[in-house]
Amino acid sequence: MNEEKKLSPGKNILLCVLAAALLCFLLFPLYWALITSLKSEQEIFLNPPTFYPHTVNTKSYAAQVETGDFNMFRSFANSFQISLGAAVIAVLLAVPASYGIAKYRFKGRKTILLSFLVTQMLPVSVLLTPMFIMFKNAHVYNTWLSAVLADATIGIPFSVLILKNYFASIPKDLEEAAYLDGCNRFSAFMRILIPIAKPGVMVCAIFSFLYAWGDLAYGMTFILDQEKRPITAGIFNFMGQYGTKWSYLTAFAVVTVIPVALIFIFMQKYIVSGMTSGAVKG
Secondary structure, eight states: OOOOOOOOHHHHHHHHHHHHHHHHHHHHHHHHHHHHHTSOHHHHTOSSOOSSOSSOOOHHHHGGGSSSTTOHHHHHHHHHHHHHHHHHHHHHHHHHHHHHHHHOOOTTHHHHHHHHHHHHHSOHHHHHHHHHHHHHHTTOTTSHHHHHHHHHHHHHHHHHHHHHHHHHHSOHHHHHHHHHTTOOHHHHIIIIIHHHTHHHHHHHHHHHHHHHHTOOHHHHHHOOOGGGSOHHHHHHHHHHHTTOOHHHHHHHHHHHHHHHHHHHHHSHHHHHHHHHHTTSOO
16 A cells, blocks of 8 residues: 655645645635725725725624615525525435436436536526526516526536436445345435435535525526515615615625635535545446
8 A cells, every 4th residue: 555645844834835825815805805894985995905994894784784675684584595495406306316317227318417517508698588488477486486496407407417426336236235125216215325425415405505595697587576685686786776885785795605604614524525425436
């Protein structure tokens, strides 16, 4: 067995410095949004710019909890319901679909996989019109359900492609052993295969949730009432109503990023294992 190659102290320090520099470069936009939200409007437009707020302005955050068109708690609740619904639908449909594609050989299997890849490459603007017509005819336009179904179409293809590799990598002997123990196909699928593929299911649910959380086009197009719109639509409308008041806008953006950051912090083990473990077999 080959031993792990150890880095020299000098090379290790150099790599740490480069990693720290890259981290600062990637986090700088978030830092700039944070300090901008704490500045006054006059200080934001100073030239040269200031890299920290000389006078801390918290009015931009206080305005988010006031009653009005852009109440933070209501927008958060809307985004959470839409994102959670999209994630649940994506997982419920993607898990059996990916299992069937991975374990069965049937005519048109490669065409189905290709169609999932093609749908991920289509721009949102191409899908808005047919979706609008369908939701209008189904009488779900201007409801959360329309945004939930639209956002689910983003997460389903990704989830199928990820989970297909998971189920394909599971040895067939495990299923056969479950059949010998008295399980039928459905119970073996629920008791044996899904627990093994749990990291992949988790990462699909997480990414489907994040796709829906960051969506703007579907939330703006399919929901007309401001009270029902997600938090991203609130940020967009902030620009028009308040004439691009940057301290308010960046404060709203900072609050929007918090759930995403928490998900990556507490779910990173599932994300890493889910993106790598299922890549052992195509």
